[in-house]
Amino acid sequence: MRRRALLPRFTRAERWVHRCTSALMLLCIATAACLYLPQLAELVGRRRLVETVHEWSGLALPVPLLLGLGSRALRRDLGRLNRFGPHDRDWLRAALWRSYRRRAGKFNAGQKVYAGWIAGAVLVMLGTGLLMWFTDLAPLAWRTGATFVHDWLALAVGVVVAGHIWMAVRDPQARRGMRTGKVDPLWATREHPDWEPTADEGDQPRGSSR
Structure with missing residues:
Protein backbone atom coordinates (compact mmCIF):
# COMPACT_ATOMS: atom_id res chain seq x y z
CA MET A 1 0.00 0.00 0.00
CA ASN A 82 -0.09 38.81 12.98
CA ARG A 83 -3.41 38.72 11.08
CA PHE A 84 -6.57 38.11 13.09
CA GLY A 85 -9.75 37.64 11.04
CA PRO A 86 -13.43 36.82 11.65
CA HIS A 87 -12.75 33.07 11.44
CA ASP A 88 -10.29 33.46 14.34
CA ARG A 89 -13.00 34.95 16.53
CA ASP A 90 -15.22 32.03 15.54
CA TRP A 91 -12.40 29.63 16.49
CA LEU A 92 -12.08 31.20 19.95
CA ARG A 93 -15.83 30.99 20.52
CA ALA A 94 -15.83 27.36 19.39
CA ALA A 95 -12.92 26.60 21.73
CA LEU A 96 -14.75 28.30 24.60
CA TRP A 97 -17.81 26.12 24.00
CA ARG A 98 -15.62 23.05 23.40
CA SER A 99 -16.87 22.64 19.83
CA TYR A 100 -14.64 20.87 17.31
CA ARG A 101 -16.03 22.73 14.29
CA ARG A 102 -13.24 25.28 14.16
CA ARG A 103 -12.02 27.07 11.04
CA ALA A 104 -8.32 27.85 10.89
CA GLY A 105 -5.66 28.70 8.36
CA LYS A 106 -2.06 27.61 8.81
CA PHE A 107 -2.26 28.88 12.40
CA ASN A 108 -5.35 28.79 14.55
CA ALA A 109 -6.48 31.64 16.79
CA GLY A 110 -5.03 30.02 19.90
CA GLN A 111 -1.59 29.87 18.31
CA LYS A 112 -1.88 33.50 17.22
CA VAL A 113 -2.85 34.65 20.70
CA TYR A 114 0.02 32.67 22.22
CA ALA A 115 2.55 34.03 19.72
CA GLY A 116 1.47 37.64 20.27
CA TRP A 117 1.38 37.32 24.04
CA ILE A 118 4.76 35.60 24.35
CA ALA A 119 6.39 38.10 21.98
CA GLY A 120 5.12 41.02 24.08
CA ALA A 121 6.11 39.29 27.31
CA VAL A 122 9.66 38.70 26.05
CA LEU A 123 10.06 42.38 25.19
CA VAL A 124 8.79 43.45 28.62
CA MET A 125 11.02 40.88 30.34
CA LEU A 126 14.01 42.09 28.33
CA GLY A 127 13.35 45.73 29.20
CA THR A 128 12.78 45.15 32.91
CA GLY A 129 15.72 42.76 33.06
CA LEU A 130 18.05 45.39 31.62
CA LEU A 131 16.87 47.88 34.26
CA MET A 132 17.64 45.30 36.96
CA TRP A 133 21.00 44.39 35.43
CA PHE A 134 22.33 47.91 34.80
CA THR A 135 21.41 49.67 38.01
CA ASP A 136 22.54 53.11 36.80
CA LEU A 137 20.02 53.19 33.94
CA ALA A 138 17.11 54.38 36.09
CA PRO A 139 16.28 55.64 39.60
CA LEU A 140 15.53 53.26 42.45
CA ALA A 141 11.74 53.61 42.13
CA TRP A 142 11.90 52.48 38.48
CA ARG A 143 14.14 49.55 39.31
CA THR A 144 11.80 48.47 42.12
CA GLY A 145 8.85 48.56 39.73
CA ALA A 146 10.85 46.70 37.09
CA THR A 147 11.71 43.97 39.58
CA PHE A 148 8.04 43.56 40.54
CA VAL A 149 6.90 43.36 36.91
CA HIS A 150 9.77 41.04 35.93
CA ASP A 151 9.13 38.57 38.74
CA TRP A 152 5.37 38.27 38.29
CA LEU A 153 5.53 38.23 34.50
CA ALA A 154 8.17 35.49 34.74
CA LEU A 155 5.69 33.38 36.70
CA ALA A 156 3.00 34.01 34.06
CA VAL A 157 5.44 33.11 31.26
CA GLY A 158 6.31 29.86 33.02
CA VAL A 159 2.63 28.90 33.30
CA VAL A 160 1.85 29.83 29.67
CA VAL A 161 4.89 27.99 28.31
CA ALA A 162 3.94 24.92 30.36
CA GLY A 163 0.48 25.09 28.76
CA HIS A 164 2.05 25.39 25.31
CA ILE A 165 4.17 22.30 25.96
CA TRP A 166 1.11 20.41 27.24
CA MET A 167 -0.81 21.21 24.07
CA ALA A 168 2.15 20.04 21.96
CA VAL A 169 2.38 16.79 23.91
CA ARG A 170 -1.27 16.10 23.10
CA ASP A 171 -0.78 16.67 19.35
CA PRO A 172 1.81 14.31 17.79
CA GLN A 173 1.27 15.71 14.29
CA ALA A 174 2.01 19.25 15.43
CA ARG A 175 5.26 18.00 16.98
CA ARG A 176 6.04 16.09 13.80
CA GLY A 177 5.58 19.24 11.75
CA MET A 178 8.03 21.16 13.90
CA ARG A 179 10.47 18.23 14.05
CA THR A 180 10.52 17.17 10.40
CA GLY A 181 8.77 20.02 8.59
CA LYS A 182 5.97 17.74 7.28
CA VAL A 183 2.51 16.73 8.46
CA ASP A 184 -0.21 14.26 7.53
CA PRO A 185 -2.70 15.85 5.06
CA LEU A 186 -5.65 14.37 6.99
CA TRP A 187 -4.48 16.17 10.13
CA ALA A 188 -4.08 19.40 8.15
CA THR A 189 -7.60 19.08 6.73
CA ARG A 190 -9.06 18.45 10.18
CA GLU A 191 -7.13 21.02 12.22
CA HIS A 192 -6.36 23.70 9.60
CA PRO A 193 -9.06 23.38 6.90
CA ASP A 194 -8.42 26.88 5.44
CA TRP A 195 -4.67 26.38 5.05
CA GLU A 196 -3.48 26.11 1.45
CA PRO A 197 0.21 25.04 1.44
CA THR A 198 2.46 26.76 -1.06
CA ALA A 199 5.38 25.20 -2.91
CA ASP A 200 8.00 26.72 -0.61
CA GLU A 201 6.38 25.84 2.72
CA GLY A 202 8.96 23.13 3.39
CA ASP A 203 12.45 22.09 2.39
CA GLN A 204 11.24 19.69 -0.30
CA PRO A 205 8.66 20.03 -3.08
CA ARG A 206 5.05 19.35 -2.17
CA GLY A 207 4.07 15.74 -2.53
CA SER A 208 7.39 14.27 -1.44
CA SER A 209 7.40 12.03 1.60
CA ARG A 210 9.96 11.03 4.15
Whole structure:
Protein backbone atom coordinates (compact mmCIF):
# COMPACT_ATOMS: atom_id res chain seq x y z
CA MET A 1 0.00 0.00 0.00
CA ARG A 2 1.42 3.37 -1.03
CA ARG A 3 2.23 5.76 1.78
CA ARG A 4 0.22 8.97 1.86
CA ALA A 5 2.32 11.94 0.75
CA LEU A 6 3.09 14.37 3.56
CA LEU A 7 2.46 18.09 3.35
CA PRO A 8 5.36 20.51 3.85
CA ARG A 9 4.63 22.83 6.80
CA PHE A 10 7.84 24.41 8.10
CA THR A 11 11.22 25.05 6.50
CA ARG A 12 14.52 24.09 8.10
CA ALA A 13 15.15 27.74 9.02
CA GLU A 14 11.80 27.99 10.82
CA ARG A 15 12.41 24.79 12.72
CA TRP A 16 15.84 25.92 13.88
CA VAL A 17 14.50 29.29 15.00
CA HIS A 18 11.85 27.48 17.03
CA ARG A 19 14.38 25.05 18.55
CA CYS A 20 16.90 27.71 19.50
CA THR A 21 14.25 30.04 20.91
CA SER A 22 12.69 27.15 22.87
CA ALA A 23 16.06 26.15 24.32
CA LEU A 24 16.81 29.72 25.43
CA MET A 25 13.31 30.14 26.88
CA LEU A 26 13.53 26.90 28.87
CA LEU A 27 17.00 27.90 30.06
CA CYS A 28 15.62 31.24 31.26
CA ILE A 29 12.75 29.54 33.08
CA ALA A 30 15.00 26.90 34.66
CA THR A 31 17.57 29.41 35.89
CA ALA A 32 14.80 31.72 37.16
CA ALA A 33 13.36 28.82 39.16
CA CYS A 34 16.80 28.15 40.64
CA LEU A 35 17.12 31.81 41.64
CA TYR A 36 13.68 32.17 43.25
CA LEU A 37 12.93 28.77 44.78
CA PRO A 38 15.05 28.14 47.89
CA GLN A 39 14.93 24.35 47.49
CA LEU A 40 16.34 24.52 43.96
CA ALA A 41 18.82 27.23 44.92
CA GLU A 42 20.27 25.01 47.66
CA LEU A 43 20.33 22.00 45.34
CA VAL A 44 22.09 23.77 42.47
CA GLY A 45 24.29 26.24 44.34
CA ARG A 46 26.69 28.55 42.45
CA ARG A 47 24.15 31.37 42.42
CA ARG A 48 26.40 33.83 40.59
CA LEU A 49 26.88 31.38 37.71
CA VAL A 50 23.12 30.78 37.54
CA GLU A 51 22.51 34.54 37.47
CA THR A 52 25.00 34.97 34.63
CA VAL A 53 23.45 32.17 32.58
CA HIS A 54 19.97 33.65 33.19
CA GLU A 55 21.02 37.15 32.15
CA TRP A 56 22.79 36.14 28.95
CA SER A 57 20.18 33.59 27.87
CA GLY A 58 17.50 36.26 28.33
CA LEU A 59 19.53 38.77 26.36
CA ALA A 60 20.02 36.21 23.56
CA LEU A 61 16.34 35.22 23.43
CA PRO A 62 15.37 37.47 20.47
CA VAL A 63 18.53 36.61 18.48
CA PRO A 64 17.30 33.41 16.72
CA LEU A 65 14.20 35.19 15.46
CA LEU A 66 16.18 38.22 14.28
CA LEU A 67 18.61 35.98 12.41
CA GLY A 68 15.72 33.95 10.98
CA LEU A 69 14.17 37.03 9.38
CA GLY A 70 16.38 36.30 6.41
CA SER A 71 14.00 33.42 5.63
CA ARG A 72 11.11 34.39 3.35
CA ALA A 73 9.02 31.53 4.74
CA LEU A 74 9.51 32.77 8.30
CA ARG A 75 8.55 36.32 7.37
CA ARG A 76 5.43 35.04 5.64
CA ASP A 77 4.42 32.97 8.66
CA LEU A 78 4.99 35.94 10.99
CA GLY A 79 2.57 37.86 8.80
CA ARG A 80 0.03 35.05 9.14
CA LEU A 81 0.42 35.05 12.91
CA ASN A 82 -0.09 38.81 12.98
CA ARG A 83 -3.41 38.72 11.08
CA PHE A 84 -6.57 38.11 13.09
CA GLY A 85 -9.75 37.64 11.04
CA PRO A 86 -13.43 36.82 11.65
CA HIS A 87 -12.75 33.07 11.44
CA ASP A 88 -10.29 33.46 14.34
CA ARG A 89 -13.00 34.95 16.53
CA ASP A 90 -15.22 32.03 15.54
CA TRP A 91 -12.40 29.63 16.49
CA LEU A 92 -12.08 31.20 19.95
CA ARG A 93 -15.83 30.99 20.52
CA ALA A 94 -15.83 27.36 19.39
CA ALA A 95 -12.92 26.60 21.73
CA LEU A 96 -14.75 28.30 24.60
CA TRP A 97 -17.81 26.12 24.00
CA ARG A 98 -15.62 23.05 23.40
CA SER A 99 -16.87 22.64 19.83
CA TYR A 100 -14.64 20.87 17.31
CA ARG A 101 -16.03 22.73 14.29
CA ARG A 102 -13.24 25.28 14.16
CA ARG A 103 -12.02 27.07 11.04
CA ALA A 104 -8.32 27.85 10.89
CA GLY A 105 -5.66 28.70 8.36
CA LYS A 106 -2.06 27.61 8.81
CA PHE A 107 -2.26 28.88 12.40
CA ASN A 108 -5.35 28.79 14.55
CA ALA A 109 -6.48 31.64 16.79
CA GLY A 110 -5.03 30.02 19.90
CA GLN A 111 -1.59 29.87 18.31
CA LYS A 112 -1.88 33.50 17.22
CA VAL A 113 -2.85 34.65 20.70
CA TYR A 114 0.02 32.67 22.22
CA ALA A 115 2.55 34.03 19.72
CA GLY A 116 1.47 37.64 20.27
CA TRP A 117 1.38 37.32 24.04
CA ILE A 118 4.76 35.60 24.35
CA ALA A 119 6.39 38.10 21.98
CA GLY A 120 5.12 41.02 24.08
CA ALA A 121 6.11 39.29 27.31
CA VAL A 122 9.66 38.70 26.05
CA LEU A 123 10.06 42.38 25.19
CA VAL A 124 8.79 43.45 28.62
CA MET A 125 11.02 40.88 30.34
CA LEU A 126 14.01 42.09 28.33
CA GLY A 127 13.35 45.73 29.20
CA THR A 128 12.78 45.15 32.91
CA GLY A 129 15.72 42.76 33.06
CA LEU A 130 18.05 45.39 31.62
CA LEU A 131 16.87 47.88 34.26
CA MET A 132 17.64 45.30 36.96
CA TRP A 133 21.00 44.39 35.43
CA PHE A 134 22.33 47.91 34.80
CA THR A 135 21.41 49.67 38.01
CA ASP A 136 22.54 53.11 36.80
CA LEU A 137 20.02 53.19 33.94
CA ALA A 138 17.11 54.38 36.09
CA PRO A 139 16.28 55.64 39.60
CA LEU A 140 15.53 53.26 42.45
CA ALA A 141 11.74 53.61 42.13
CA TRP A 142 11.90 52.48 38.48
CA ARG A 143 14.14 49.55 39.31
CA THR A 144 11.80 48.47 42.12
CA GLY A 145 8.85 48.56 39.73
CA ALA A 146 10.85 46.70 37.09
CA THR A 147 11.71 43.97 39.58
CA PHE A 148 8.04 43.56 40.54
CA VAL A 149 6.90 43.36 36.91
CA HIS A 150 9.77 41.04 35.93
CA ASP A 151 9.13 38.57 38.74
CA TRP A 152 5.37 38.27 38.29
CA LEU A 153 5.53 38.23 34.50
CA ALA A 154 8.17 35.49 34.74
CA LEU A 155 5.69 33.38 36.70
CA ALA A 156 3.00 34.01 34.06
CA VAL A 157 5.44 33.11 31.26
CA GLY A 158 6.31 29.86 33.02
CA VAL A 159 2.63 28.90 33.30
CA VAL A 160 1.85 29.83 29.67
CA VAL A 161 4.89 27.99 28.31
CA ALA A 162 3.94 24.92 30.36
CA GLY A 163 0.48 25.09 28.76
CA HIS A 164 2.05 25.39 25.31
CA ILE A 165 4.17 22.30 25.96
CA TRP A 166 1.11 20.41 27.24
CA MET A 167 -0.81 21.21 24.07
CA ALA A 168 2.15 20.04 21.96
CA VAL A 169 2.38 16.79 23.91
CA ARG A 170 -1.27 16.10 23.10
CA ASP A 171 -0.78 16.67 19.35
CA PRO A 172 1.81 14.31 17.79
CA GLN A 173 1.27 15.71 14.29
CA ALA A 174 2.01 19.25 15.43
CA ARG A 175 5.26 18.00 16.98
CA ARG A 176 6.04 16.09 13.80
CA GLY A 177 5.58 19.24 11.75
CA MET A 178 8.03 21.16 13.90
CA ARG A 179 10.47 18.23 14.05
CA THR A 180 10.52 17.17 10.40
CA GLY A 181 8.77 20.02 8.59
CA LYS A 182 5.97 17.74 7.28
CA VAL A 183 2.51 16.73 8.46
CA ASP A 184 -0.21 14.26 7.53
CA PRO A 185 -2.70 15.85 5.06
CA LEU A 186 -5.65 14.37 6.99
CA TRP A 187 -4.48 16.17 10.13
CA ALA A 188 -4.08 19.40 8.15
CA THR A 189 -7.60 19.08 6.73
CA ARG A 190 -9.06 18.45 10.18
CA GLU A 191 -7.13 21.02 12.22
CA HIS A 192 -6.36 23.70 9.60
CA PRO A 193 -9.06 23.38 6.90
CA ASP A 194 -8.42 26.88 5.44
CA TRP A 195 -4.67 26.38 5.05
CA GLU A 196 -3.48 26.11 1.45
CA PRO A 197 0.21 25.04 1.44
CA THR A 198 2.46 26.76 -1.06
CA ALA A 199 5.38 25.20 -2.91
CA ASP A 200 8.00 26.72 -0.61
CA GLU A 201 6.38 25.84 2.72
CA GLY A 202 8.96 23.13 3.39
CA ASP A 203 12.45 22.09 2.39
CA GLN A 204 11.24 19.69 -0.30
CA PRO A 205 8.66 20.03 -3.08
CA ARG A 206 5.05 19.35 -2.17
CA GLY A 207 4.07 15.74 -2.53
CA SER A 208 7.39 14.27 -1.44
CA SER A 209 7.40 12.03 1.60
CA ARG A 210 9.96 11.03 4.15
